[in-house]
Amino acid sequence: MNHRWRTLDIVVAAVIAVAFGVIFWAWGLVWRAADPLFAFFPPSQALIYGVWLVPAVLGGLVIRKPGAALFCEALAATVSALLGSEWGGVTIAQGLIQGLGAEVAFAAFRYRSFKLPTAALAGALTGLGAALFDFFVWNTEYALWAYRIPYALFTIVSATVIAGVGGWYLTRALAGTGALDRFAAGRERRTV
Template sequence: MNTSTHRFVATSTSTNRRFTWRVVDIVVASVIGVAAGVVFWLWGLAWPGLDSLLAFTPGLSGLLAGGWLFAGVLGGLVIRKPGAALFTEVVAAVVSMALGTQWAFLTFVWGLVQGVAAELGFAVLLYANWRLLGALLSGAFAGIAVAVLDTNFSSVAALAAEARAVYFVSAVVSGVVVAGVLSWVIVRALAATGALDRFAAGREARARGAASEA
């Protein structure tokens, strides 16, 4: 085997390993999805009261959207494989729907679209950026997705144009801050404890720690 062929095989093997799901990936992504689904359900219970608190500015309730968007971003940052963001967001939506929400089957529809959007945020970076930029982009895409859905197919669509615009911007901001920044902070915190040692995020945390001690 010549040098160029060896390099091609090594590169292909490395790429396959980076994109192939392991059993531990499936298990952890499922755990994240289930845990996030419970949070989604609780967030749905709290939503009417929180929505009332923000009623002083019609449309500002879009700031609450991030509470249903973080699962995809968090799953993507931990697993770092194509499909992780979509998988975790959909699992979370299904769990939330099974526990019982006022939106019934629409919970799954919204989760599916939001998961695709969160996935797209990582995909446009070729699944090569799992740092803050990737988290922000994934959160922003998820925020845009829920903003489009809510301003066209929910009770938000009945609001005046100005209120819908406020909702749209608020939802995107919530996606960036809550789903993006908060998920990135959570992953870094988990990695620092050693909980993610079987994942790239954990290995990077160890490398940072070793570098700081050197």
């Protein structure tokens, strides 16, 4: 497998990242608006966290080259920060940590497995990165067992389902349109 990035890889990764950067910014508004829905148990709000982690998995599944997951997640976080995310520039560092999680999953399979279990693992590890970042940066003032631990677990579950499984289905849906025909993900669709 050729791990060199083509110009097309860079352009598509950037498009994924910028589109999700805008989604991230909007999702921040949804997150705040949803606060009352989770007032019964505030850590459970992390069940909707996975939306912020989709580009790491999607980028890895589409581009299938070292650095794609990291690039997509970090650039999306940067775009979100530039658009005025309430969390500011810290989201850039957060995006790097989150993208590393998915990158580790794809690297563990030497960028050769892009099946649903690999995508779910990429989502879970991206969620683990997010959970650890939040655990030590954003949630330090909260109680360990009453908030931080459940929040971390909900984040990992959300990432596994929304970013991992959802990212895999989103890749298949995009491939089904023919939009990914110049990528392995699109060529797989034609052979199945």
